[in-house]
Structures are given as structure tokens and as C-alpha cells.
Amino acid sequence: MRVPAVVARPAGMQRFAEACAAIARTAATGAKVGLLADYLRELDDADLEAAARFFTGKPFAASDQRTLSLGSATIVAAAKEVWAFSDQALRTAWREHGDLGAALAELVRPPLDLGLFAEPLTPASLRVLFEEIADAGGKAAGKRRLVACERILAACGSQLEATYVVKVMTGDLRIGLREGLVVSAIAAAAGADEDEVRRAVMASGDVGSVAVAARHGGLRDVRIAYGAPIGFMLASPIEYGGAYRELAEGDWLIEDKFDGIRLQAHKDGDAVRLFSRTLNDVSHSYPEVVAAVARLEGRFVLDGELVAQRDGAVLPFRALQARLQRKDVTDELLAGVPVAFMAFDLVACGEAFLLDEPLRERRRLLEDLLSDADAGVLLARQATLDAADVSAQVQARFEDARARGHEGLLLKRADAPYRPGRRGKWWLKVKAALTTIDVVVVAVEWGHGKRAKVLSDYTFAVRGADGELLPIGKAFTGLTDAEIARLTPWFLAHETGRLGHAIAVEPEIVLEVAFDVVQPSSLHASGYSLRFPRIVRVRDDKPVAEIDTLENVEAIYRKMLERENGNS
Numbered sequence: 164m165r166v167p168a169v170v171a172r173p174a175g176m177q178r179f180a181e182a183c184a185a186i187a188r189t190a191a192t193g194a195k196v197g198l199l200a201d202y203l204r205e206l207d208d209a210d211l212e213a214a215a216r217f218f219t220g221k222p223f224a225a226s227d228q229r230t231l232s233l234g235s236a237t238i239v240a241a242a243k244e245v246w247a248f249s250d251q252a253l254r255t256a257w258r259e260h261g262d263l264g265a266a267l268a269e270l271v272r273p274p275l276d277l278g279l280f281a282e283p284l285t286p287a288s289l290r291v292l293f294e295e296i297a298d299a300g301g302k303a304a305g306k307r308r309l310v311a312c313e314r315i316l317a318a319c320g321s322q323l324e325a326t327y328v329v330k331v332m333t334g335d336l337r338i339g340l341r342e343g344l345v346v347s348a349i350a351a352a353a354g355a356d357e358d359e360v361r362r363a364v365m366a367s368g369d370v371g372s373v374a375v376a377a378r379h380g381g382l383r384d385v386r387i388a389y390g391a392p393i394g395f396m397l398a399s400p401i402e403y404g405g406a407y408r409e410l411a412e413g414d415w416l417i418e419d420k421f422d423g424i425r426l427q428a429h430k431d432g433d434a435v436r437l438f439s440r441t442l443n444d445v446s447h448s449y450p451e452v453v454a455a456v457a458r459l460e461g462r463f464v465l466d467g468e469l470v471a472q473r474d475g476a477v478l479p480f481r482a483l484q485a486r487l488q489r490k491d492v493t494d495e496l497l498a499g500v501p502v503a504f505m506a507f508d509l510v511a512c513g514e515a516f517l518l519d520e521p522l523r524e525r526r527r528l529l530e531d532l533l534s535d536a537d538a539g540v541l542l543a544r545q546a547t548l549d550a551a552d553v554s555a556q557v558q559a560r561f562e563d564a565r566a567r568g569h570e571g572l573l574l575k576r577a578d579a580p581y582r583p584g585r586r587g588k589w590w591l592k593v594k595a596a597l598t599t600i601d602v603v604v605v606a607v608e609w610g611h612g613k614r615a616k617v618l619s620d621y622t623f624a625v626r627g628a629d630g631e632l633l634p635i636g637k638a639f640t641g642l643t644d645a646e647i648a649r650l651t652p653w654f655l656a657h658e659t660g661r662l663g664h665a666i667a668v669e670p671e672i673v674l675e676v677a678f679d680v681v682q683p684s685s686l687h688a689s690g691y692s693l694r695f696p697r698i699v700r701v702r703d704d705k706p707v708a709e710i711d712t713l714e715n716v717e718a719i720y721r722k723m724l725e726r727e728n729g730n731s
């Protein structure tokens with residue numbers, strides 16, 4: 164069904180901000196979607212394309228590798244130029260709001276130089292300015308970015324508009340809209356099928372162009388954006404040695420859980436690109452993998468894990484870390500830490516986007532594709548789980564995988580679709596018994612004794628139901644001196660305020676933290692605390708959006724209770 168675009172009036176960023184504020188105030192997801200759909204219907208195509216992207220919290224399409232490269236410092240410098248406020252006023256506002264957009268909004272006043280702008284900002288004109296910022300290169304790039312940023316801020320006509328413009332710039336919209344809800348609203352606004360919109364967004368990596376295509380009935384023409392990253396499908400943890408009730412239904416396939424780095428490999432003609440789990444292009448770091456993928460025939464998107472290995476034997480994650488920490492890829496490094504790409508899934512092949520094909524079929528195509536691959540691209544081993552005596556098989560396979568240097572097992576349903584960005588029950592991961600959670604550092608403190616000059620004590624948080632960060636504990640053991648020394652300047656550069664002795668920092672550093680017991684506690688805002696927390700590693704590979712949730716913590720707590728009660 165096609166719904167004609169209703170273009171009643173120019174919809175500036177003021178209207179965008181009003182829509183954001185209304186959506187933020189509304190708790191029910193259905194109502195949020197309704198408000199967004201109403202707003203999207205108002206826009207002409209150019210504004211629709213830009214605004215739909217902004218609602219995902221990012222200035223550019225996911226398939227667009229450009230970033231604004233605008234640090235808080237540049238935004239603050241531009242804001243000072245436009246609104247002339249004191250450092251003290253900003254510090255106070257920032258402390259109060261803990262959010263740059265809201266803090267700066269308090270300081271908005273009529274721009275000093277009215278000649279700086281003429282037209283009000285629209286989503287489409289803001290997009291053009293964003294592109295100017297992202298494309299600024301050469302010696303004067305910093306200055307040009309600053310000037311463009313000043314033009315943007317000077318064109319903001321109200322506090323509300325400035326708040327949301329800055330929030331889009333910093334990629335931190337916080338109005339409780341997941342991309343899934345933006346997809347629902349695009350479908351509702353265009354009268355299009357929601358699943359079709361979702362598939363088109365995943366294939367093209369751009370909600371903006373999909374919103375326009377949906378409006379004009381052109382979803383089927385949306386092409387796979389080879390060379391643009393697609394979200395990774397994720398696995399849910401299950402307990403080793405448990406009852407394996409999750410495996411009662413369906414046919415299951417078993418793979419090793421490789422202890423490496425997740426990578427997506429795109430090949431389109433001669434162009435090969437590798438993307439990390441955070442959807443960054445990391446091709447330059449692994450030239451030998453790029454070369455090995457380039458030698459394969461066809462156009463495709465492979466999913467797999469980069470592993471360090473020598474003569475067919477997997478090397479521990481530590482070996483790979485040596486390569487992760489180095490920017491320049493020297494011959495010595497290439498020879499010292501040989502890597503291979505262990506492929507386990509095929510997401511797209513030619514013009515076919517394989518998300519809805521069952522895993523078994525994707526695997527068949529993958530085997531065909533890799534039939535003449537060389538040692539740089541390997542096919543992950545896969546076996547079928549026999550429905551009889553599941554526990555014994557899982558145990559035997561688990562021990563075998565561990566003996567070969569892998570982390571554990573992945574159990575995958577043979578009929579599983581590929582669900583980008585989802586952690587569902589189609590893929591289950593079985594790890595060793597140690598309980599760990601992934602958390603984000605929200606505050607840091609100076610250490611003691613030989614660590615007095617480094618920030619070594621970290622307060623970390625999990626994510627609450629509404630996306631808020633809830634502190635759950637503090638850890639100061641586990642990292643090496645070198646890692647702490649590396650993190651200290653980062654924390655100092657990303658301070659957002661003071662919390663007593665602690666320095667509040669931008670929540671970006673993700674840690675994997677192991678602990679003995681989780682228990683209810685009034686000490687932290689999460690309502691839980693961890694006993695003997697120690698940092699297992701810094702998870703540079705994991706985006707903050709994917710840290711553990713309070714719900715996971717509650718589930719771990721319930722499991723611990725059940726086990727204790729069962730044992731008593």
C-alpha cells in the first residue's frame with residue numbers, strides 16, 4: 164500500500180526536537196511509535212531521509228563509514244563562541260545534567276553574531292553540514308569542523324532545538340527508541356510491511372533511504388550494501404552441566420567457541436572489507452585475511468571469528484592481543500602472530516540476502532563457497548547433535564573443544580534464521596563455569612601505593628530496563644600495569660564531573676568482570692553487589708550497547724539461589 168507524502172510545512176529541527184521531547188515523555192512503546200510515525204509523515208523526502216537516521220541516534224547511516232569526529236571539546240568550543248558563557252557556568256550545568264546536550268541547552272541565548280545564519284535548520288540542511296564536518300580534511304580540517312559546528316549551533320532557535328541537535332551530534336539521543344521502534348514507525352508512516360522494512364534496513368544499512376523507499380513502495384529495490392557492516396547475530400549463554408532444556412526442541416548443530424575476535428568479511432569484486440563487532444572497518448589490521456578472502460570467487464558476506472594460529476593449532480587469545488594493540492602491521496608482527504579467519508556463517512551471497520534461510524542451508528552455501536579456500540580462510544567444524552543423551556555429548560564435545568584450545572561450544576539450531584544484532588535462543592554458547600558479566604566503567608579513582616599516580620579503581624555499571632546505567636560494583640584487580648597506564652589518560656580526557664573522590668567518566672570502556680557471588684545490596688543503584696569482583700579483560704570489541712543488563716544480573720542471582728537451595 165502506498166501512502167502519499169503529506170508535505171504541509173517546512174519541518175525544521177525545532178519540530179524534530181519537539182517530536183523527540185514528546186517521545187521521551189511517553190513511556191509506552193506503542194505510543195512512542197505512533198508519535199514518531201506521525202512526525203515522519205509530515206516530512207518531505209529529503210527531511211525524512213535525514214531525520215529517520217537521526218532517530219537511530221547517529222548522524223549518518225550505519226552503512227556510511229563516516230563519523231563526525233567532533234569531540235565534546237570542539238562542541239564546547241563552538242558553543243562558547245556562539246553563546247559566550249563561562250567555563251564555570253558550563254561545569255555547573257554539566258554536573259547537573261550529566262549530558263552535554265542538556266547542559267549546553269541551559270546556556271543557549273540569542274547568538275552574538277546574528278549574521279552567522281539566515282535559515283532555520285532542517286534535518287536535510289543539518290545533514291549537509293554534518294557531511295561537511297565529516298569530509299573536512301587536510302591541515303585546516305579542525306578549524307573547518309569548528310566553524311561548521313558554530314554555524315549549526317548559531318542556527319538553533321531554542322533551548323529545545325539546541326538540546327536535540329547536540330544530542331544527535333554526540334550520538335546520544337536517549338529518548339528510549341531502539342532501532343526496532345524506528346523501523347516500526349517507518350512502516351506505520353508508509354503503510355508498509357514491518358518485516359519488509361526491517362529486512363531492507365538490514366540489507367542496506369540505512370534507515371533513511373529505506374524510509375523514503377517505503378513511502379514510495381520501493382522496498383523490493385533496496386540493494387545489499389556490500390562494504391557496509393551488518394549487525395552480528397549473537398548467542399545466549401547456557402550453563403555447562405545444566406539440564407540443557409533449551410535443546411529439547413529442534414535439531415541442533417555444534418561448533419567450537421573460538422576465543423578470538425568476531426569479524427564480518429565482505430567481498431564485492433576486488434573490494435574486500437573486514438568489520439569488527441563494533442562495526443568498524445578493521446581491514447588494514449589483517450592484510451593476510453583480506454588477501455585470502457580476495458582469492459575466493461564471487462560477492463558475499465561471511466561471518467566468523469579471527470583466530471591466532473600456527474600450523475593448524477589455535478593460539479591463546481593473549482597471542483592475538485599482541486596484534487590488537489598495534490596500529491602498524493609490521494612483517495615481524497605478521498610472522499609472529501599468524502591469524503586465520505574461521506568462517507561459520509554466510510549472510511549474503513550474490514544478490515541473495517540470506518537472513519531468512521535456515522542455518523543448514525546457509526551452511527551448505529558456505530561449504531560450496533569455501534571449497535577452494537586456502538589456509539587464510541577456514542571452515543569452522545560443525546557436527547550434528549544426536550537427540551539421544553544430549554548431556555553426555557555436550558560434555559564430551561566441550562572437553563574436546565577445550566583440549567584443542569577453544570573456549571567452549573556454540574549450539575545452533577539447524578533451522579535458525581540469521582538475526583543481526585539479536586541475542587536469542589537460536590544460538591547458545593556454553594562457556595566454562597566462571598561467571599562473568601560485561602559492564603561499563605562510569606567512575607574512576609586514583610590508586611594507592613605504587614598505583615597512586617594512575618586511575619586504577621573502577622566503578623562499573625550494568626544497564627537498567629530503560630537503558631539507564633546502574634552501578635553494581637567496584638574493582639581494582641585484574642588489569643596489568645600497562646593496561647591501567649594506557650587507560651588513565653583516556654579517563655582524564657573523558658571526565659564528566661566529580662562524585663566525591665571519584666571522577667565520573669563517559670561510559671565507554673567495557674570490562675568483563677568475574678565474581679564469586681552476586682547479592683542484593685543497597686550500596687549501589689542497581690540494588691546488587693558482587694563479591695570478589697576482578698577484571699578479566701578490557702572488551703574493546705564490545706560496544707556499550709551490549710553490556711549486561713540488570714535483568715541478566717537478576718537471573719544470575721536467581722540461579723545462584725536455586726543452586727544453593729538445591730545443595731542444602
Ligand code: AMP
Pocket residue numbers: 397398418419420421422423424425440468507543573592
Ligand atoms: P561472548 O563474546 O561471550 O558474548 O560470546 C559470543 C561470541 O562468541 C561471538 O560474538 C563470537 O565472537 C564468538 N564465537 C566464537 N565461536 C563462535 C561460533 N562458532 N559461532 C558464533 N560465535 C562464535
